[in-house]
Amino acid sequence: MEIIQYTDAHHEFRERLRGFLAAEVTPHVDRWEADRIVPKRIWRRMGAEGFLCLDVAPAYGGRGEDFRYSVIVTEEMTHTWHTGLASLLHSDVVVPYISSFGSEEQKKKYLPGCVSGEMVTAIAMTEPGVGSDLARMQTTAVEEGDSVVIDGSKTFISNGINSDLVIVAARDPSVDDPYQALSLYLVESGTDGFSRGRHLDKMGMWSQDTAELFFSKCRIPLRNRLGEKGGGFLMLMQKLQQERLVCAVAAVASAERVVEWTTQYCRENQIGDRPISKFQAAQFALVEMATDIKLGRSFVDKLVMDHVEQQTVVIETSMAKYWTTEMLNRVASRAMDLVGDYATLEKCPLARAFRDAKVMTIFAGTNEIMKGIAAKFMGL
DSSP: OOOOOOOOOHHHHHHHHHHHHHHHHHGGGGHHHHHHOHHHHHHHHHHHTOOTTTTTTTGGGGGOOOOHHHHHHHHHHHHGTTTOOOIIIIIIIIHHHHHHOOOOHHHHHHHHHHHHHHHHHHEOOOOTBBBBBBBOOOEEEEEEEEOOOOOOOOEETTTTTOEEEEEEEEEEOSSSSTTTEEEEEEETTTTTTTEEEEEEOOOOOOTTTTEEEEEEEEEEEEGEEEETTTTTTHHHHHHHHHHHHHHHHHHHHHHHHHHHHHHHHHHEEEEEEEEEEEEEEEEEHHHHHHHHHHHHHHHHHHHHHHHHHHHHHHHHHHHHHHHHHHHHHHHHHHHHHHGGGGSSSSSSHHHHHHHHGGGGGGSSSOHHHHHHHHHTTTTO
16 A cells, blocks of 8 residues: 555646646756756746645635645656756745744735745855854844844855745844844845845756845845744754655655666667666666665655654654665666766756756755754664
């Protein structure tokens, strides 16, 4: 029996999404990769078809669906063989902060645009020279009457170019405890003092717009603080479980696509008078990769259902994030070895898959951090 039980509505949604991506996304991926960015019109198309922010309540324009719909979107996006359209970050990482911690005013103002794709979001934590170490964060937020003035810089911000709304993590310099000093703020594109720096040229994920963001005496209304003052650290900790679970789902699904493609290639292409798939070395490699994927799939699917049931699985999702992303990198590398020279050409999907896989061991918390979290909870 399958671990994740899908209803007819889930299956119908998957088929509709698969058709949409095949028609509206996949044919344009090569162009977007060359341009190093996804056009904002595709965000609006996804929103119009109901493929964004599926858990947002109907009162704010959403569908109020369960996390299994997000899993479907994550899995089907892997069929496009690219990672530039970062709808998963928008829908399942950033927007949930507004849904969970936003005031009624903030929800009414921002959520409908997030659902429709008119408003693309980003979250800004990582800083130059500091990384994502919240205790060493340098960006400051100082309250002045009914305003907040933000100063600092962020880097490696996904959706940094396309974003219309950014959740910015900043600290109150008057508070000594680095965790109690941290708050989250909603900063709109076009706000005075908010500017974008370089559109970063990366090893992989070419069409995913990653950028530097700068805040220089950036003044926003105090009402744009998300949640209580000093509550930023706790909010971030609460939402990291879902972020890392989404990473694990994406890693397993991506590995499945890589092995499916490689298996078909090995069946259709020959060395001498035999298909590659008839050589024992190729057979064993494919079996080993498929076994790893099935192990990862079982683990992740169980965590998905635990998450749907609102269980706390912080340790397990940390383990899953590190193991599945490293497994994806092993699979992508071995698949390239099997295919050989052709795998190094840009027209081969394995080249892009190999490049894009690497950063998954780094973002959402490096895999060393994931192991450290698990070790702490294990009492080591």
